[in-house]
Amino acid sequence: MVRQKLLTAVMVVALVATATTGSVGALTNPTAGATQSISDSTTVTVTNVVDGDTVDIEYQNGSTDTVRLLGVDTPETYGSVSPGEFEGVPDTQAGRECLQAAGENASSYATDQLSGETVTLQFDGQADRRGDYGRLLAYVHVDGSNFNYDLVDLGHARVYDSTFSQSDSFYSAESTAQAAERNVWDCRTPNDDGSSGDDGSSGGDANALTIDWVNAEADSLNDERVKITNTGSSSVDLDGFTLADEAGHSHTFDGFTLGAGDSVYVHTGSGTDDADDRYMGYGTEIWNDDGDTATVTTTDGTVVAERQYGESSDESTGEATIEWVNAEADSLNDERVKITNTGSGSLDLSGWTLSDAAGHEFTFPDGFTLQSGDSVYVHTGSGSNDADDLYMGYGTEIWNDGGDTATLETASGTTADQLSY
Secondary structure (H helix, E strand, C coil), X not given: CHHHHHHHHHHHHHHHHHHHHHHHCCCCCCCHHHHHHEEEEEEEEEEEEEECCEEEXXXXXXXXXXXXXXXXXXXXXXXCCCHHHCXXXXXXXXXXXXXXXXXXXXXHHHHHHHCCCEEEEEEECCCCCECCCCCEEXXXXXXXXXXXXXXXXXXXXXXXXXXXXXXXXXXXXXXXXXXXXXXHHHHHCCCCCCCCCCCCCCCCCHHHEEEEEEECCCCCCCCCEEEEEECCCCCEECXXXXXXXXXXXXXXXXXXXXXXXXXXXXXCCCCCCCCCEXXXXXXXXXXXXXXXXXXXXXXXXXXXXXXXXXXXXXXXXXCEEEEEEECXXXXXXXXXXXXXXXXXXXXXXXXXXXXXXXXXXXECCCCCEECCCCEEEEEXXXXXXXXXXXXXXXXXXXXXXXXXXXXXXXXXXXXXXXXXX
């Protein structure tokens, strides 16, 4: 009789545990089977992003804690980076500088996605609840998406070698990101200046340089800056190239190479030059708020890039950039495209279109404006449009997991940006 009662009690406990696990499993995860090992979850607010894989949070009762994102590791931003932890990244000065930049990019991405957001922490029954430093170990879900998985999928993080139920899907995403050389994995072939990109060769097509924008209405000398991007497929040696305004203020690049797809910010004031930032050394502002012309010339004086803004130009100072496409999603609205205004002014997207290679298309509503630095997420499914989220209205997934091309066109049909993955 005692044996029978004990067996009954064990069965009841097992049923309760199964029911609890099933209720939490309603949250979106990379793999359906992974929810079998999730123990519980809680809703919190992210109060601070420490770096790409660590955040400070506040519970609904006002108490606070720190969360280390489970299963992922982004390059360090506060200490020395470790190339040996990232497969294929060389342990050289260029490799370390590239990882440092990748870590900063991951931190910026995490800040953009999580700072101030209400998120769901989900704990994994196969992993410890807290790490060696007393921090919580959890998945962070924001807007129905597993942010830990997104970091790996976008190449901002490697999979941290540990035990957790979703490791298989994470490693699969890591392999895809490595093959595509996304973000940190582009550091496997860093240029000599520490930037990521191609095989490190110099020269390249100088005509591939573009002046993306001039931030003239700034609050400080170093906030007044110019963004220059190499849109070509090979690095460009800028040694001896000059950036100048209409009044003749200029900056000459010295021993600097800009990798394929990379950007450099040229600040008006003084600072320490690195792979992403250069400083003109002026003590006063030089770019006119009401209009000016920025010009990049080669060592022989040939103009290879030019941009007018303000009263001297009828073009918008906004600049639309397709940052990423989340194709391998668990729901229609988790499948989405992030578009950011990387320019210095607002951007009216009325009548613009976003399309894939198969011709699925979304037209931005009249009056939709994206402010400088702001982003909008275009979801595949249906929902209520607002300032941060727009919905294409499709009933099936449209972005191919194996590769696709996202194209953003203006109302007049001009390609504003394009991203292939």
